[in-house]
Amino acid sequence: MLPSSRAGAPAPLVAGSSVWETFDAWLRRASTVIGDSADALDALNVFPVSDADTGSNLQLTLAGIARAVPDVNRGNLGAVVQAAILSAHGNSGAIVAEMFSSVCRSLERGLPGAGAGPAGTRVAVLLATVADAARRAVARPVAGTILTVAADAARAAQQAAEQTPDDALALAGAAQAEARAALLRTPDQLDVLAAAGVVDAGGQAYALLVDALVEVLGGEPAVPLAAADVAPRPLPAAGGPEYEVMYVVHDATAAALDELRDRLAALGHSVVVVGEDASAGGLAQVHVHLAEPGAAVEAALGAGRISQIRITALDPVAAPSRTVVSVVAGPGLARAVTAAGGVALDRHGPHPLAEELSATLRRAGGDVVVLPNDMETLEAATHLVGRLRAERGGRSRHLVVIPTVAQVQGLAALAVHDPDTDLDSVVAAMGAAAGHARHGAVTVAEGAAMTMAGRCEVGDVLGVVDGDFVEIGDDVTAVATRVAARLLAPGGELLTVVLGAEAPAGLAEALTAWARRLPGAVEVQVLDGGQPRYPVLLGAE
16 A cells, blocks of 8 residues: 555655656556546547547656656666656647656755755746646647646646645645646636537546546546547537658757747647757657648757657548548557548457458448558458459549558558548558568467467467567567567667557566667667467567
8 A cells, every 4th residue: 555644654656766666656557547548538528629638648758658668766767767758648648748757856956946955845946847847848838728727736736735835735635625626617718628618628527637636646537438428519620631750850959940840830830849868868759730741840850850750630620631441459549640641440359350441442442541450451451352352443533551460560561551642642652661671570379280480388478579480488478579680780879668558567678778879879668468378569660
């Protein structure tokens, strides 16, 4: 049981060696509460666009941080910041990532402004730091959003600190009460919320984060939001198509990031730039909504190296001009595909994959690009697309299969899909990205057999590279490391780690630590794929 500040015990968030335990507990409890509330937060989401993804994005963001850093301590606060930046999804996800990053920075600096003062005062300083960091990350703050709720909650905590500076739980409780009150005021501050009859989804998420903090400090348990309690009124369609663009910028200076934020604000809206400048780690996540996605990427040219570009169409009303269908092996992979603007088909779903793929291709609008992501599906998809082309006599739309034979190849191809580019150019770019993604995996032998690596017995751990068994061992982490070494031997800047349903604890951290010891800069991207049979899938680019 976590320590409590109720009976005179020091508040664990700010007392001695317990600070790391409590910060870790807050992160994990917040991730669970947001995950359990994701559907309801999605339903609330009408600002900045009504695309029903606030809860999903926050779930991906917090789960990504919690997965990347399973045990927060003094020595890995930098890793938490990096995980937050790289895991950020969507507008609210980027803001919350900056909030958790600001907590880490404050703990590293010893909470400037609170000194060695009372525990409650330190909680107030942390909440003020969170609110200020979030507001600075947004190019054009809007009243009635998560920024407003966070600022009002922080002010309430600071006022309470004047009366009970030693009681961290009381301070958090004051922030909780004001966060709930501020949330109810958001429809009065933002017309689109009033029109839909809902509170702000991001503000609701922040209130849940404070609820989780109160629980961790010994207060009342946080209660997830139920989707059944949310019923927004329909809104008129937006004026024209827009896209959400996100990417990571490496090694940019503080001045370059400020200039980039200003350039993006002139091009679009909902601009959030979070992360560190080159003097403090050099990793920043960029988010913007605009009509011309290419312009958002061009704006960053010269600021630093760009990676992990994600472009998602935000217009939920208009039929898509192109659909990218990706066959996935687990629920986490499905979420990643959906977040990137694709349509995910689970090969382990309740219906035969061939039937699902046929139905999806028949009802898809415009051009269709298929990412099979394994050899069996590649054969079936190629046959199906040939039949559909014959039925239509080549009329009305194009159907294209990109020959991806691994999940990481599909992710690489989807990452470069630009809905604003002509089909031929897109297929060329996606095919090239898939072809450059070397792929591997780790599985466990279900029977004795001869392989390229020698004879294996039941229960042996097998390493696969480009479809061939090349490693045999008795430890998943050790075999995964050897597979990753093979994939990166020709060179590479990015190692993708897709954790399966049976991934051992600490696998992602071990691979990340190993990659950081390699000569040259190798970035590690971790995804909780949830696939069966394969504890980990690996990709190198």
